[in-house]
Amino acid sequence: MDAEVRVNITERLLASGRYLDQGDFEAYLSLFDDDGEYLIVADVPEIAGHATWMDLTKAELQGLLESASRHMWNSGVRTHHIAAPCFTRTDNAIETVAAVSVFRTCSKGSTTVYAVGQYHDWWVLQGEAWLLKRRRLQLATRDLTPPSALPL
Amino acid sequence: MAIPDSTHQVIGWDWDSIPGLPATHYLDNRIYTDPSLFQEEVGRIFKAQWKFACHESEVASPGCYRVIEVADTSVAVIRGADGALRAFLNVCPHRGAQLLRDVQGQLKGDRLSCFYHHWTFTAAGRCTTIPLPHAYVHDAIQADNVHLREVHLETTLGLVFINLSERPGQTLREFLGTALDQIAQPLTDLEVFHYHRVTVRANWKLFVETNCEGYHELLHLLNRTTALSQPSYLKRKWLLHPNGHHTFQPASIAYSKLKLGDRDSGTLPGMTPNMHVVVDLFPDVMVNARSTVIRVDSLIPIAPGLTILECRGLAPKSDTPEQRRLRIKQHNQVWGPLGRNLPEDIWAIETQWTNMRPRVFRHSLIAREDDDQATDDSPVRSFYAKWQELMGVKPSDIGLTENQSISESEYGR
Numbered sequence: 070m071d072a073e074v075r076v077n078i079t080e081r082l083l084a085s086g087r088y089l090d091q092g093d094f095e096a097y098l099s100l101f102d103d104d105g106e107y108l109i110v111a112d113v114p115e116i117a118g119h120a121t122w123m124d125l126t127k128a129e130l131q132g133l134l135e136s137a138s139r140h141m142w143n144s145g146v147r148t149h150h151i152a153a154p155c156f157t158r159t160d161n162a163i164e165t166v167a168a169v170s171v172f173r174t175c176s177k178g179s180t181t182v183y184a185v186g187q188y189h190d191w192w193v194l195q196g197e198a199w200l201l202k203r204r205r206l207q208l209a210t211r212d213l214t215p216p217s218a219l220p221l
Numbered sequence: 222m223a224i225p226d227s228t229h230q231v232i233g234w235d236w237d238s239i240p241g242l243p244a245t246h247y248l249d250n251r252i253y254t255d256p257s258l259f260q261e262e263v264g265r266i267f268k269a270q271w272k273f274a275c276h277e278s279e280v281a282s283p284g285c286y287r288v289i290e291v292a293d294t295s296v297a298v299i300r301g302a303d304g305a306l307r308a309f310l311n312v313c314p315h316r317g318a319q320l321l322r323d324v325q326g327q328l329k330g331d332r333l334s335c336f337y338h339h340w341t342f343t344a345a346g347r348c349t350t351i352p353l354p355h356a357y358v359h360d361a362i363q364a365d366n367v368h369l370r371e372v373h374l375e376t377t378l379g380l381v382f383i384n385l386s387e388r389p390g391q392t393l394r395e396f397l398g399t400a401l402d403q404i405a406q407p408l409t410d411l412e413v414f415h416y417h418r419v420t421v422r423a424n425w426k427l428f429v430e431t432n433c434e435g436y437h438e439l440l441h442l443l444n445r446t447t448a449l450s451q452p453s454y455l456k457r458k459w460l461l462h463p464n465g466h467h468t469f470q471p472a473s474i475a476y477s478k479l480k481l482g483d484r485d486s487g488t489l490p491g492m493t494p495n496m497h498v499v500v501d502l503f504p505d506v507m508v509n510a511r512s513t514v515i516r517v518d519s520l521i522p523i524a525p526g527l528t529i530l531e532c533r534g535l536a537p538k539s540d541t542p543e544q545r546r547l548r549i550k551q552h553n554q555v556w557g558p559l560g561r562n563l564p565e566d567i568w569a570i571e572t573q574w575t576n577m578r579p580r581v582f583r584h585s586l587i588a589r590e591d592d593d594q595a596t597d598d599s600p601v602r603s604f605y606a607k608w609q610e611l612m613g614v615k616p617s618d619i620g621l622t623e624n625q626s627i628s629e630s631e632y633g634r
Contacts, residue, residue: 109559115287115324115416116279122558123419123547132480133561139442140561143568177342215571216564 070158075121078192078199079154082167085188086149089220094134101127103201107220111208122208122219130220131167139217144217145172154188162202163192169206171221184210184221197221239584244617246588251619253424253577258612258619259525263292265611268385271396273506273519274298276378276533278412280306283326287462288321290521290529290630291385295583297321298381301344302331306382308372311334313338316369344505344555346371364514377401378408380515380517388523397502400466406491407510408535415534417558421567423574425522426608427503431566432499432518433467433508433600435459436589442568443554446479448472448497458597465607467502467600469560471496475513483555484512487544501600503607509556512550516556526574532556532563584617 081100088097101107109123120202125133152169166189173183186208192199206221240247272291275298279287286299288311295311297320313320313335320335320342322326331347334341341350342382346369353356354364373384375393378401384394401408421428431493435457438444448454451473460468473495477483485494492498500508505520514536521529534552536545555562576582587605589598603614614620 097452110387111417113416116413120415120417121546121553123553124546124550136442140565141442142564143571145560149385169394186291194554211419211558214565216419218559218561218564220559 070163073114074199075156076088078156078163078165078191081192081199081201082154082165082181082188082190083151084139086169090147090149095138098131098134100125100201101130102195102202102205102210103127105201106203108205109208109221111211113211121162122178123206125220133218133220139220140218142219143218144173144219145176145183148172148180149221151188154173154190161193165190165192184197184213185214186210186221224358224493236581239618240586240588242586242588244615245335246586246598246608247617248585248587249618250580250583252579252616253426253574254525254580255619256525258614259424259522261612263522265613266608267292267310267522268294269390270386270504270611271375271384271389271391271393272504273376273502273517274308274383275382276411276517276535277306277376277381278535278538279325280381281412284331285325285335286321286344286459287325288323288329289365289383289485294385294521295319295357296383296385297333298374298383299328299333299344300584304344306376307345307379308374309346309369310372312370313340314338314369320369340367342369342629351386378405379554380408380412380556395468396464399501400462400464400468402498402506403460403468404491404498404510404515407489407498407515408508408590409490410538411515411535413533413537414536414545415532415552415557416487417532419530419558419563419567420530421530423524423528423570424577425520425528425568427500427570427573428520428566429505429527429604430587431570433469433501433604434589435469435568435595436588436598436599437566440565441562443481445599447475447481450478451475452481455591456593459595459597459600460591461593461599461603465604467501467503467603469497469499469501469600471498473497479628482551484551487513487514487547489513494540503604511551511555514552516552526578530567 085100090152091132105127107125110119118130146149150170152168154165157164169188172180174180186206191203193202236351274289275287280300283302288297297311298308300306311320318337329343332341348364348367349363375382452488457472458470474497489493496512498510507518509516517533519531536548587598587601591597593599
């Protein structure tokens with residue numbers, strides 16, 4: 070895998086967090102392939118297994134983000150911190166795994182860690198752009214306080 | 222105390238007076254904030270009434286256990302080798318250590334052993350082993366007579382309830398009456414596929430209220446679009462049961478109006494496509510059936526302004542992987558940790574709590590009357606009628622305590 074591909078995907082990975090933080094949902098959605106998927110999963114000891122907390126097609130993700138401004142979610146200001154990814158090449162895609170922390174700043178200005186986890190991303194080359202075929206956020210945090218319906 | 226300037230005029234609502242309403246139609250907001258009242262609630266309501274603990278599928282096979290919390294008390298629900306469900310205080314009778322430290326698990330060989338001094342018990346609660354027993358010279362301390370403290374447990378429709386009182390005043394059947402009848406069929410043969418907790422910075426009753434007044438559906442884009450937008454929706458009826466339980470009678474929800482897809486396949490037994498039914502069980506349980514999937518919410522009150530919300534999603538055991546995936550999506554649309562409605566409910570009641578503490582807002586109104594239709598406050602009043610019966614004080618006026626006096630002198634009127 071050449072360095073240019075690594076740089077390109079890393080930049081898009083970092084942009085995914087930045088676009089969410091900025092509320093630039095159109096740019097965020099443009100990172101996904103047309104049949105891209107977005108998932109959030111968590112290990113849940115209470116049910117001795119894992120649970121899916123979000124499982125959206127790109128169209129469903131778009132519907133959620135388009136209606137976000139009409140909802141009343143106390144999301145605060147969010148800042149994604151995404152660590153340098155590990156790369157794995159498969160036949161049709163490149164898989165990256167990157168730790169992610171999301172900080173939340175409330176209206177009074179204090180900041181707390183809101184959620185931590187790992188992005189497991191599958192990137193495919195469409196034309197000249199690497200696009201997300203699938204993003205699976207494996208959350209370590211299970212109590213998202215205060216909750217919000219915005220993707221992480 | 223601030224002195225109003227001469228141009229100050231009171232307009233509109235007289236904030237400092239008792240509302241000119243029947244006493245059943247407003248609340249003294251100290252019911253949310255008073256620390257001693259909160260402790261009374263824990264003792265008289267949460268530890269003295271039947272309390273939802275978990276679903277049977279969480280303790281499905283012999284040796285399975287689930288540790289739950291009733292307010293400040295840890296309770297172990299265990300399925301014994303004989304298949305019977307029992308509940309015990311999660312306390313070793315020796316020195317009080319927690320017997321089971323994981324939230325769920327599987328016993329080894331039908332025994333549970335305290336990690337501290339290795340006293341060992343059967344899943345039926347009987348002590349089998351006290352290590353190095355020779356030093357217990359008093360007859361009272363022998364394996365034959367130091368057993369676990371069993372707690373009353375009963376089940377119905379897969380829902381496990383416990384009662385921490387020594388002698389429950391009612392059986393579970395008497396307590397529930399016919400409250401669950403409307404959703405008895407959909408509750409059949411389910412299993413829990415989802416569990417999560419939310420830390421809520423508000424009094425537990427504020428969450429209960431938001432579940433049992435349909436007026437708050439105005440808060441939710443989802444409900445405004447898919448429910449209230451239908452002219453007939455406001456005629457949806459509440460059915461009030463004895464003991465403070467209620468049913469929000471069936472209605473059809475127009476999910477497609479928010480591009481969420483119809484729920485016309487995989488409908489649960491006894492339900493029709495897009496049907497919605499809610500049952501609230503006193504004091505803290507909401508069973509919410511949305512055609513294809515069921516949600517059970519319950520509460521762990523920690524402090525007057527701190528509550529843990531427990532959320533469970535249930536679906537048929539017989540699901541194929543494809544069916545289950547669809548139900549999970551439908552569950553999460555509304556109620557997931559990142560669902561559309563749950564964050565709005567939490568934010569609403571947390572802002573209420575913020576204004577309850579300083580006592581600038583003294584009375585809450587539960588005064589809507591609309592023939593028990595969707596936005597009537599009658600379910601809230603029904604809840605507080607039961608609350609008053611158990612607490613022995615009127616929710617409209619809990620009387621003055623020392624704490625409130627201090628609070629008033631701090632903040633003025």
